[in-house]
Amino acid sequence: MLESARSRLKAWTVAGIGTAAAIAVAGVLGAFGARHEPLPVLAPASRIDTGEWLLRPLKAYVTAEKYAYGTLLKPGGKALVLELEMTNRTAKSTKDYFDVLQASPATVDPATKPFIVLTRDSTMSPELHPGMPERMAYIWQLPDGAAAPASFGLTVIRKTYKPRDNLYGLPGWFNPTPAGTLTIAVGAGPDSADIQP
Structure with missing residues (x-):
């Protein structure tokens, strides 16, 4: 025992x-x-391939106007606007662009989602057609009393195409992962010049 x-x-x-x-x-x-290896630093005026989208940043600025491309801002508030050219690289019209850019929390409250507008007619969150470059504006409301930043950082998100996903066996864009970071200079207003390549 x-x-x-x-x-x-x-x-x-x-x-x-x-x-x-x-x-x-x-x-x-x-x-x-x-x-983890640091993310690649992307050139501000470069064309950026995210899988679904080809992006080309054009300019960024802060506005205190009542409207930014038809988007009503809070009274006395300011908005950070990023204009960029977006080309849909897929085979069908889509508006799967809400998470392709993530603004730095140092500039924008992460809980604040941007309004996304087609600049030529102020259409809110339109589907973009394959192979047709469109000028879009991402509009983030800045916190009350925030000063206009001299620049701001973004993380660009890339997705991978799968002809068949594991759950339903259907095609689609999956596995969002950071592709790189981008720092954009912020101009004085809507009339700021585009970024030169």
Whole structure:
């Protein structure tokens, strides 16, 4: 009986030491595995391929006008506007562009989603047709009392096309991942010059 108790105690001790060692090794490997390569820095005037979209930033500015491309701003508020050329690279019309750009939380409240407008007629969130470049405006309401930034950062999100997804076996754009970061200078107003390549 005593020998049996000793055997069990020895087995538990060895198991405990083994578990602690496994946890320690996993922690060390996890710490090294958590290191990520920095994202590529994208040129502000470059054409950026996100899979679904070809983007070309044109200009950014802050406006305190009552309307920005038909979008009503809060009284006394300001909006950060980014104009860019967007080309739909897919085979059908889509408006899957709401998450292709993520503004830096240092400039814009992450909970604030931009209004997205077609600049030529102020249509809100239109579907864009394949192969037709369109000038679009992303409009973020700035926090009350915020000063106009000299520049702001964006993360560009890329998706991958799959002819068949794992769940429904249908084609689509999946796996959004950061493609790179972009820093855009902010001009003095809507009449600011476009970014020159």
